[in-house]
Amino acid sequence: MVIDASVKNNITLSIVHIYVHNRQVVKTLHHVVNITSTEAEFFAIRCSINQAAHLQDISKIIVVIDSIHVAKKIFDPFLNILQKQAAFILNDLRKFFNYHYKNTIKF
Numbered sequence: 001m002v003i004d005a006s007v008k009n010n011i012t013l014s015i016v017h018i019y020v021h022n023r024q025v026v027k028t029l030h031h032v033v034n035i036t037s038t039e040a041e042f043f044a045i046r047c048s049i050n051q052a053a054h055l056q057d058i059s060k061i062i063v064v065i066d067s068i069h070v071a072k073k074i075f076d077p078f079l080n081i082l083q084k085q086a087a088f089i090l091n092d093l094r095k096f097f098n099y100h101y102k103n104t105i106k107f
Helices: 037-053 068-073 083-099
Strands: 002-008 011-018 026-033 060-062 104-106
Touching (some): 037 060
Parallel strands (some): 060 104
Antiparallel strands (some): 002 011
């Protein structure tokens, strides 16, 4: 997954590209108004992990993101603003790891 988000005129655009070996690249666009770029990156990570975790025969997820500090916030239990998004991400990851013990994710 390659994730990017940008803000222009209070409109945030996040783009997610998901590549699975021998399959077409999946491109997902999200437009959101009045949120920060950090929230947009978080939302893009959430949607992409959700999509990737539900694809068949997926055992490794690699997230390529230009702001690694955002990815680290997923695992910060004291970050109140993004707790709801983090809960959704962690729930998807729990399901992904429960499919098979060798499943992995890298940022």
